[in-house]
Amino acid sequence: MSNVTSTQNGQNVTISIVGRFDFNILQLFRESYSEHGNTDLKFSLDLAQTDYIDSSALGMLLNMKNHLGAEDCAIEVKNCQPNLMKIFSIAHFDKKFKFV
């Protein structure tokens, strides 16, 4: 089963996704970033334990970016596995998010 957790450390919020990242976790994912009222937070995603994404995940990521009003590459994506990186690259997502 997929799982979304968000941990706040000072101004930094890290959202971790375990398992499949697709529309089945849409609600959980939205809550993970929209529940924080403060707008000065710095968001990052930890995909170390994410093993699948599809285009709905890409859409959800863009929604997150728009919702937060984040600049291009202001949101960091950490520990992206190579198979997922391939998909992000094909979609040119490296122009929208910062992969570290």
Place this chain on the structure above:
Amino acid sequence: MQILVVDDQATNRAILTWLLEDDGHTVLEAENGLNAIEIYEKHEIDIVLMDVIMPVMDGLEATKKIKALQKDGNYVPVIFLTALEDDKALSQCLESGGDDFLSKPYNDAVLKSKIAAHIRIRELTKDITEKHKELTLHNSRWEREQNIVAHIFNTAMEHNLSDCNNLRSHIAPASTFNGDILLSAPSPVGGLYVFLGDFTGHGLGASIGTLPIANSFDQLALRHLSVGEIAFEFNKMLATMLPDYMFCCASIIELNPQGDSLQIWGGGLPDAYLINADGSIKETLPSNNMPLGVEKDQSKFNKGFEVRRLAEGERVIFFTDGIIEAESPEGEFFEEERLLSCFKSGTKDTIGAILEKLHNFILDAEQRDDITLFEVSSGPVVINQKAGGSLSVEDNYGGILWRMSCQLEAEDIRRANPVEEIMSILGAQTLMRPNKDVIGLVLTEMYSNALEHGILDLASELKKTEEGFVEYYQQRQDRLENLDNALIQINFKLIKDDELILRIRLSDSGSGFDVKQLTGSSNEDSFGRGIGLINRVCNRVEYLDGGSTIEVDFPVSKMMTID
């Protein structure tokens, strides 16, 4: 015991015979040296009592001949009984091959105990000879088996070390069998995987565990698993295979094709180092996990890994503990401090510097543990494929050009995502495996479009706003639950033309949809991305039957790379 009494005086022989037979021995008599040799050759003699001065052939000469007749390991003691008393004569007795002497007139008790002592030596010698024979046999069998096993190990390991410009290594086993293991393999996207492991102990026992690892590493690399997942697979394998007291300290890294990013999983090996272009240490990289084979509970295994950027000229160095624990002839350890002194600003060839320092330290001391180290440097990965390498299979594919089709009815569609099931069949093919993720993506997008727009008739514009996005997937779920009477037909066909192509044709029972409406969206929008993805990786994308059929050609031969 069978005792040969040699004396020219019949009385002497008779007294001895009487004495010895009384003690339970069998006695054979000879009246001179020549006669003694004849009897010795015909009978199994255990001990010889020899007079020195006799006609025809004297005792000294006879002893020489008898000793010459004795084969390896058959020790038959010769005891001289002599009236001679001078030192020279007595030492002559021993020089001729005699084992002991007793001066006449002898004391019965002394003679008996001498005989008993020599019988003990004879028994002992017999015993040792047999053991020696057994040992020699075992040894040659062991050597033969060792050769076979060494051959298997060497081929397994050689096969696994790619000739890669980014990788330098040094391997020095302490014995024929190495408990350290260094493997490397190209990743399907053109990067490099390296595995360094150190099994507890060294020698054959420690080596055993390296075999299954060497054999499956290539396969795991081909599946493009993350370093954490590879560690998970190895841990599972070793935890069930190894006895509790054995495990494997290991580091697994993956360098991306550009050679500027490194993923690291470390379990139990000494600190590794990230080195600046000038040779100084930029960062110490400790191992964060338990060694492989320790955690028996798979659910507790940590698949997490570290990611590091590698700037130009930067490199990482990994070691097994054989280096810091190397001993000098005085029994002093090499230790971390000596190792760290090799990472100086200005040192270009760090490995060379370490090996030189180590060599001057160990000198002629015996190496106790296996020593292995490797360095991976930044820069685009260049792997010089060995002749007959396995990655170019696709170019001269001579296999079957197969087809596969499946028909999904409402029930199948409602149940779950059938793409996953199909991909588990396709992904098992060696040919498809390297691009499995991308093919899976293409198929998912084709399927989603057919289902969402063709069959469920959902409107893509809905996804323009965040609220709509949620609404869209809510509608998707509702309509899917109430779905009956729908059909999605998927056909796969492997085609060999100029290149190898996987043609995927997917038809749905819906009324078709306006393709243009979907493809016009830009990268900023959160919808319509699926078709863009398909267009980017397929050679040909065609819509038929008013949008209810899509056919794409996916180039199997091409390795999808990250650009």
